[in-house]
Amino acid sequence: xxxxxxxxxxxxxxxxxxxxxxxxxxxxxxxxxxxxxxxxxxxxxxxxxxxxxxxxxxxxxxxxxxxxxxxxxxxxxxxxxxxxxxxxxxxxxxxxxxxxxxxxxxxxxxxxxxxxxxxxxxxxxxxxxxxxxxxxxxxxxxxxxxxxxxxxxxxxxxxxxxxxxxxxxxxxxxxxxxxxxxxxxxxxxxxxxxxxxxxxxxxxxxxxxxxxxxxxxxxxxxxxxxxxxxxxxxxxxxxxxxxxxxxxxxxxxxxxxxxxxxxxxxxxxxxxxxxxxxxxxxxxxxxxxxxxxxxxxxxxxxxxxxxxxxxxxxxxxxxxxxxxxxxxxxxxxxxxxxxx
Amino acid sequence: xxxxxxxxxxxxxxxxxxxxxxxxxxxxxxxxxxxxxxxxxxxxxxxxxxxxxxxxxxxxxxxxxxxxxxxxxxxxxxxxxxxxxxxxxxxxxxxxxxxxxxxxxxxxxxxxxxxxxxxxxxxxxxxxxxxxxxxxxxxxxxxxxxxxxxxxxxxxxxxxxxxxxxxxxxxxxxxxxxxxxxxxxxxxxxxxxxxxxxxxxxxxxxxxxxxxxxxxxxxxxxxxxxxxxxxxxxxxxxxxxxxxxxxxxxxxxxxxxxxxxxxxxxxxxxxxxxxxxxxxxxxxxxxxxxxxxxxxxxxxxxxxxxxxxxxxxxxxxxxxxxxxxxxxxxxx
Numbered sequence: 001x002x003x004x005x006x007x008x009x010x011x012x013x014x015x016x017x018x019x020x021x022x023x024x025x026x027x028x029x030x031x032x033x034x035x036x037x038x039x040x041x042x043x044x045x046x047x048x049x050x051x052x053x054x055x056x057x058x059x060x061x062x063x064x065x066x067x068x069x070x071x072x073x074x075x076x077x078x079x080x081x082x083x084x085x086x087x088x089x090x091x092x093x094x095x096x097x098x099x100x101x102x103x104x105x106x107x108x109x110x111x112x113x114x115x116x117x118x119x120x121x122x123x124x125x126x127x128x129x130x131x132x133x134x135x136x137x138x139x140x141x142x143x144x145x146x147x148x149x150x151x152x153x154x155x156x157x158x159x160x161x162x163x164x165x166x167x168x169x170x171x172x173x174x175x176x177x178x179x180x181x182x183x184x185x186x187x188x189x190x191x192x193x194x195x196x197x198x199x200x201x202x203x204x205x206x207x208x209x210x211x212x213x214x215x216x217x218x219x220x221x222x223x224x225x226x227x228x229x230x231x232x233x234x235x236x237x238x239x240x241x242x243x244x245x246x247x248x249x250x251x252x253x254x255x256x257x258x259x260x261x262x263x264x265x266x267x268x269x270x271x272x273x274x275x276x277x278x279x280x281x282x283x284x285x286x287x288x289x290x291x292x293x294x295x296x297x298x299x300x301x302x303x304x305x306x307x308x309x310x311x312x313x314x315x316x317x318x319x320x321x322x323x324x325x326x327x328x329x330x331x332x333x334x335x336x337x338x339x340x
Numbered sequence: 341x342x343x344x345x346x347x348x349x350x351x352x353x354x355x356x357x358x359x360x361x362x363x364x365x366x367x368x369x370x371x372x373x374x375x376x377x378x379x380x381x382x383x384x385x386x387x388x389x390x391x392x393x394x395x396x397x398x399x400x401x402x403x404x405x406x407x408x409x410x411x412x413x414x415x416x417x418x419x420x421x422x423x424x425x426x427x428x429x430x431x432x433x434x435x436x437x438x439x440x441x442x443x444x445x446x447x448x449x450x451x452x453x454x455x456x457x458x459x460x461x462x463x464x465x466x467x468x469x470x471x472x473x474x475x476x477x478x479x480x481x482x483x484x485x486x487x488x489x490x491x492x493x494x495x496x497x498x499x500x501x502x503x504x505x506x507x508x509x510x511x512x513x514x515x516x517x518x519x520x521x522x523x524x525x526x527x528x529x530x531x532x533x534x535x536x537x538x539x540x541x542x543x544x545x546x547x548x549x550x551x552x553x554x555x556x557x558x559x560x561x562x563x564x565x566x567x568x569x570x571x572x573x574x575x576x577x578x579x580x581x582x583x584x585x586x587x588x589x590x591x592x593x594x595x596x597x598x599x600x601x602x603x604x605x606x607x608x609x610x611x612x613x614x615x616x617x618x619x620x621x622x623x624x625x626x627x628x629x630x631x632x633x634x635x636x637x638x639x640x641x642x643x644x645x646x647x648x649x650x651x652x653x654x655x656x657x658x659x660x661x662x663x664x665x666x667x668x669x670x671x672x
Contacts, residue, residue, distance in 0.1 A: 055575060057574055057575060089577050089579065091577070092574070092576065092577040093575065093576035093577035094577060097575065097576075098575045100568060100571070100572065102568060105567065105568035105569060106568045106571070107569055108569040108572070108587055109569070109667070109668055110590050110594075110665070110666060110667060119578070120577070123576060123577050123578060124577060157668045168572075171572075172575075
């Protein structure tokens with residue numbers, strides 16, 4: 001039984017004057033209808049880049065993409081990385097939709113909200129403007145815009161940030177997509193609004209039975225909505241598994257570091273927030289061996305200098321739970337106790 | 341909206357009023373006596389006095405100014421007895437070197453300036469916008485580099501050089517008849533003659549503007565193409581062609597309306613170099629002659645006010661047009 005979306009060995013590279021930026025390196029994952037996959041990692045870890053590749057939104061002239069991203073549709077499987085651009089274009093906005101980080105700049109300032117939602121509907125459906133407008137109102141209502149029939153004629157600048165993100169979601173959902181990619185949908189919003197938007201995404205996912213890929217920095221959001229989590233570091237997948245497993249039995253030092261750096265109200269350890277030392281590596285000149293090794297406090301627990309020599313494989317640490325580390329789960333736990 | 345426009349118009353009138361005061365003050369400071377100039381080389385003091393009286397220059401400056409203002413609304417009568425003559429409202433004074441009311445002189449020159457401005461405007465907007473879009477669309481290719489070269493050459497060549505080159509080319513092609521060049525040919529009665537008269541001045545005037553507008557358009561289109569809302573359009577499945585035409589150009593070209601309106605408004609005050617090279621007696625050329633040769637203060641006053649009026653008027657038009665194009669600009 002294959003998943004709805006299967007991404008295999010996806011690599012995205014940008015040739016630049018200084019060398020090739022390997023933004024995403026051999027990433028493999030899958031996501032099924034009704035499932036939410038969270039992708040977390042620092043800026044520049046390849047989260048957005050891999051998903052823009054799935055959407056076909058990279059400029060082909062300046063990007064090198066390899067691997068597969070197969071949509072198992074009722075009409076048969078389609079690999080969007082090799083399919084004709086016209087086929088992928090028609091899938092965008094209908095089969096797969098994306099919402100972005102900054103709802104302030106993601107809507108066209110010169111067209112009304114209704115016009116922009118209607119455009120998306122008209123592109124993928126047979127029908128007139130009247131029908132499209134009715135559909136836009138319906139969608140705005142669905143995402144919780146009050147008096148949608150009046151607000152449909154408003155321009156984006158007349159909407160607040162949270163409402164704009166709701167409108168973006170309405171636009172993304174107008175053609176009943178099977179996959180919704182949300183690229184940091186709450187980063188630019190107020191904390192109180194963030195919760196509402198996440199709640200909305202959860203709600204529409206149930207209603208539309210979509211596969212959702214949620215790209216985020218916010219591990220709190222992940223815990224709340226995701227079923228499965230992919231942790232990325234320097235373009236590679238470093239840990240993947242069901243959310244609870246990854247949160248409570250992290251098998252990669254980087255994931256442990258990320259979880260430890262969340263500020264907590266309930267445990268006050270003398271004031272200092274724990275951080276991961278060092279900087280993310282340059283994607284042109286990755287360190288030898290494991291990319292995380294220069295920043296890793298667990299490396300000293302690995303026999304010899306294995307971390308500096310070989311890049312660990314993504315290997316099974318528990319059922320359904322893989323991590324890219326030379327240490328086993330038991331070794332990581334004991335190293336943590338030893339104060340790594 | 342009505343309130344806004346009427347407020348802006350009132351402000352414009354106030355501005356013109358101020359401008360007329362400034363111009364009169366400058367005239368008052370100039371060591372030039374129009375009465376002396378108007379009566380030629382051999383001139384008795386009595387004639388100068390007579391002329392001064394006829395021209396209304398024998399009263400204090402503020403009263404001259406007041407008569408000028410009144411003349412705009414009520415017309416103005418000069419001299420007395422048999423030598424009396426009237427410039428009907430709106431009178432901008434009387435030009436001695438032209439022996440005519442300033443309003444009539446300007447009305448005679450304006451068709452040249454207007455024809456020159458409109459034709460050049462159409463030419464440079466067409467060339468500039470289309471070159472700019474094409475260059476942006478084929479960014480980095482040979483086409484883009486050719487457009488950049490055009491921008492560089494067009495904007496760095498001074499108008500008088502361009503004008504002379506065009507003039508020579510036209511002359512060699514026997515398209516220009518130096519004798520009939522300065523005569524007004526109506527575009528309605530003789531479209532071909534009109535076109536023949538103006539095509540080379542249009543090219544001359546339009547070249548530099550076309551280069552500037554190519555650069556502006558190219559820059560705006562490229563800048564807009566990296567906007568988030570363009571990525572959103574792409575994510576919706578909009579085709580590249582439609583993204584350019586609907587989503588990109590709308591935002592890229594709106595700021596050009598400001599430039600275009602102000603440039604066009606400015607040109608309605610006269611294009612001195614182009615008009616002079618092609619001997620077109622438009623506002624630019626008569627102003628130049630009035631300043632350099634005739635010391636024709638009333639005419640300078642008139643052309644200054646006319647030019648200023650156009651600039652102020654087009655400022656208003658541009659603001660209204662921009663508010664129409666960009667919904668974020670609300671007129672309160």
